[in-house]
Amino acid sequence: MEIRQLEYVLAVVDEGGFTRGAAAAHVAQPSLSQSVRSLERELGVELFHRAGRQVRLTAAGTAFVDVARAVVRDVATLHAAVDAVRGVVRGTLDLVALPTLAVDPLASLIGHYRVAYPGVTVRVAQPEDVETATDLVRRGDSEIALAELPAAAPLVEHPLEVQELVLVLPPGHPLGHAHGAVAIERLADVALVATPIGTSTRSIIEHAWAEAGLHPEICVEIDQREAILPLVLNGAGAAILPRSLTAEAEQRGAHVRRLRPVLTRPIGLVHRAGVLSPAARAFVDLATAA
Secondary structure, three states: OOHHHHHHHHHHHHHOOHHHHHHHHOOOHHHHHHHHHHHHHHHOOOOEEEEOOEEEEOHHHHHHHHHHHHHHHHHHHHHHHHHHHOOOOOEEEEEEEOHHHHHHHHHHHHHHHHHHOOOEEEEEEOOOOHHHHHHHHHHOOOOEEEEEOOOOOOOEEEEEEEEEEEEEEOOOOHHHHOOOOEEHHHHOOOEEEEOOOOOHHHHHHHHHHHHOOOOOEEEEEOOOHHHHHHHHHOOOOEEEEEHHHOHHHHHOOOEEEOEEOOEEEEEEEEEOOOOOOHHHHHHHHHHHHO
16 A cells, blocks of 8 residues: 555545546556555555545545544655755644634634745634534644634643634714623623624623523624624624724724623633644644744
């Protein structure tokens, strides 16, 4: 078994077929198909169901892919570690982050990181929920996740900060001139713009409202985070957002109020136990120092 064969299998899976997989792997399609067939003979199982141009993983293929991703990433880490001995940090850093965290603090962290390590290309995936984010790290699709803590074992955690979530009200909303923090009980009839069920912020809202004996009134459900503040500013409803994302909205007339009880979420970096690539180790060191 060769690392090249593992890469070919992953290319077929990621691209959805042998022809596109061969193009992504920069190899002729017959050569890729022959290499995968050779691997299947060695393993004694078929990794793919082949029906014309349709390709699906078999049960054995599904089990194989999860391990293959980790092996390919570990081999890449070995090569990068050798480069690091010579003082060179380069290659690709695969990160995964919840969408709201991709704006803050990830954008700032990546900016500082690229200044310090211009030879590294950063790729960021943005799943909707914490479980998917951490699963991508466990499987080896991404090396580091920026997500809510705590993460499920056996991932290693590096706490970064505790974010406060606040109430953002449209211009002219009656609660906008309330003094002090707004009790969640006062939001029983306040229409909210929110992300779909299962997303990080929505889960915090559902839990906080349930603790107050309420059910949130969701008037607009949208998975495009960048549309939430414009919706609030145009009077569609209020929103619960990290305080760090609300400065522009406040300048444009929205009312930002703290909540009682205070809503927070601890966030940090998580990764698999073991040796990180030099690029990933440098990112963890920079982020925790910042």
